[in-house]
Amino acid sequence: MNIAFIGLGQMGQAIAHNLLKRNHTLTVFNRSRAKADTLIQAGAHWADTPASAVAEAEVVFTMLSDDAALHEVALGEFGFLAALPEGAIHISCSTISPETARQLAEQHQTRKTKYVACPVFGKPDAAQAAKLWLCTSGNQGAKENVRPLLDLIGQGVYDFGDEVGAANVVKLAGNFLLGCAIEAMAEAFTLGEKNGVARSAMYDLFSNTLFASPVYKNYGKLIADEVYQPVGASPALIRKDMRLLLDVAQKSLVPMPFGMVVFQQLTATVAKGVPDIDWAGFAGEVSENAGVGKR
Structure with a gap:
């Protein structure tokens, strides 16, 4: 599967490595390229902008520090949302407000892409060991489609329904x-x-x-x-x-x-x-x- 990953702090790097271990094609973006070095050495591809990261993506993961950072990489000047292929799924692992999640889900719907809220519980060592606990909410079909990927990064998935801000x-x-x-x-x-x-x-x-x-x-x-x-x-x-x-x-x-x-x-x-x-x-x-x- 072609996956894009945006946001390579401690948690993002660990999750991205677990996806890469399963031979998925991974393209990564982070404001600081240095944080992508180990992933690139392991076989990931670097993208210069969020938009170019998702050009061929079937799924894009985001793991960012706050609502403003997510808004910028999704909807900013070089944001990925306009470039995301039709039918692709955005998995947002960031801890953000439920209102931001709802707004992004609406933006995805207008572009014929899908949004899944998937915040996580666990420290970086749990992320490295693929032992995170995952909470999901949003479109049921999209959640079912990405479940195999979620099983690669966590030890359990708890779903909270269709209302996208619930998770x-x-x-x-x-x-x-x-x-x-x-x-x-x-x-x-x-x-x-x-x-x-x-x-x-x-x-x-x-x-x-x-x-x-x-x-x-x-x-x-x-x-x-x-x-x-x-x-x-x-x-x-x-x-x-x-x-x-x-x-x-x-x-x-x-x-x-x-x-x-x-x-x-x-x-x-x-x-x-x-x-x-x-x-x-x-x-x-x-x-x-x-x-x-x-x-």
Whole structure:
């Protein structure tokens, strides 16, 4: 299959490599060509613009940082949407607003192409191992057509129907739940530390008993050790997601006070310019406010 891939950050590179391993023809574009070097060495073709990347594509994947970046590569001066062959399918893996997804789906419909929302859960190492969890929504026929490709990059696909923005709502809700878990662990571990209980001891108990789940095991380890490496996603990137979440909540008349707490903690971390930490590093705000911590 002829596939185009646009957006080669850590996640995009990992996903693209897994597609290339299955002998698909892959053409890639990224604002910085250097990020495409390993893919080109592995057999991918380079395109100078998003439009030229999709000239012969049956499917185009996008994995971009935000709504503005996706809008630019799709509809900008050298955007791919006008160049995408009729009948081709756009799989959008970016974390964007559901409204942007709906707008893009409408643009695709007018051009006789199709759009599938497919945001993902998982860090870059999960992407490399093809162990992402995928959420989909949009045109049923298009989802069925691309399912073999999705099976190459993830360990499970959860579909949320024909309403194209639904998967993006689920993605924002999932990041909200992750943020709440991080905040809760940070508060609990800091409470223990202030009262003479080792953070690591609390982590060991909770991650193996009451909260024996991947989130508490993986993020809990970072919070217990206060070592926020490796970087899966930056605080600024997930702060953007929380802003999108709160915007959807406001439009939906859903009070989300915990969402605001996570957003404010991320805002403080970004404002302080804390360098090179995973987004879970906002847990350090809790420690600092309690007069402890080593972030």
